Amino acid sequence: MPSQAAAPASSAVRFDAVGLRYGADSPEVLRDVGFTLPAGSFHFLTGASGAGKSSLLRLIYMGAAPSRGSVSVFGQDTTRITPADRTSLRRRMGMVFHDFRLVDHMTAFDNAALPLRVAGQKPKTYMEDVQELLTWVGLGARTGAYPPSLSAGEKQRLAIARAVVGRPWLILADEPTGAVDDDMAVRILRLFVELNRLGATVLIATHDRELVGRSGMPSLHLERGRLSEGAL
């Protein structure tokens, strides 16, 4: 797990007057968004459905470019970096997507190991870690199963395992507890807190206000594409 000292910049994520629209004639889904997430911090991102939470995460993991303003991740402006730098940044991130984005023709084990494999690691160096992680998320007996045969909760846990398997510096999760029961939601939250304690910056998008309140962690609140008053 990377330590705080290993992170190259004091801010993990920085938004400056960011706007985002999908197509030149479409309305902005994010407007004048500005905030900084210090490296090693833990935040929730809250807001109603359609408020722009997923779009904001998308800008951080470079699934889209901002229409205006700038987004920096670990000190690098994401609109000005080379493809190689973008890959390098993504290897320091772990993403849990709302729709999971699992690969149907790969087993649960191969899905969880994907970030390590595409980074060039040999199976013998990650086999035990991946098995241990899958066991921890309750999929130890399902490592050979393919995603279409998994339940929604199992898919979500597998997506989380894939996101954290590379011990990322920045974890972005879009509704990571939406398809699991309360016990598992608490366990997943504890995992994120533990990873944060070990140095990872965590940003979790959720509409579950109870989860946010229970955790006692700070939050950013989006309303119709804008950060509301009092947010960071």
Add this chain to the structure above:
Amino acid sequence: MSAYRPGPLLPAREGRDIALFAVVAILCFLAVFGAMAAAAADRAAAGWSRSMAAEATVQVNPRPDESGDQAAARAAEVLAGVPGVAESEALSRAEAERLLRPWLGEAILPDLPLPHLVVVRLDEAQPAAPEMLSRALAEAGLDARVDDHSVWRADVGRAALTAKAAAIGLALLAALAAGASVVFASRAALQARQEMVEVLSLTGAADRFIANLFQSRFAWLAAVAGAAGGLAACALLAALVLGGGDRGLTPALPFDWSDIILAAPAPVLAAGLAALAARLTVRRLLHVAYRTETRG
């Protein structure tokens, strides 16, 4: 887990691959067979031209004191002694009638005045020039006209050239169509896998890694399809050569076993085009969409 081997990053086989395979294979077959036809047309043209250049026809006008057959026989004897002449033979009236019968029929031939001809076969290595033949006939006191087939040869040459150009054109068109289909089909197949490209990229795969992955996949598929198309063309060629020959299926287009070599580039070219198309498409999917879709 000790025997663990990671599964393939791309699905082993997909239904859409079969369509791509079929299109590439069929167009490669057409391109290769078109090239084989062009080679055969070239061979036929060369053969016709060589065969006509190796012969000359002499028309003899007999003197008042000799018959046409006598004049033709004397001309044949004179021409046989000219250097560069392999053989000369006076065409008898019966032989001339036999040649004309298919066109004129039986009825009028006995009453028809026929020219007195001598067929001269020239030495293929060092053929006698028409002027030499004319001079030898004149020195022997023979009134004769030498036809070296140059006019007909030019006509046949033009016709052969046209046939060859048409075959080459068709082969090139088929090759272009094959190339375009490889490019478009590869791009379409890749766009259908856009989600997989995105997942790989978002989980930290380098652009080059993803491009190589899809490039290898499509290059291999196109290579196998190109080879299948080429082999099918070779099979058709074999059928035409074995079942044809000079008097069989292909008297006008003499295919040859050596034409099989024309199938060799098909898998290589198809693979190269597919690899290039895959690389460019992956790069576009990874970069262009990210840069332009949201910049209003």
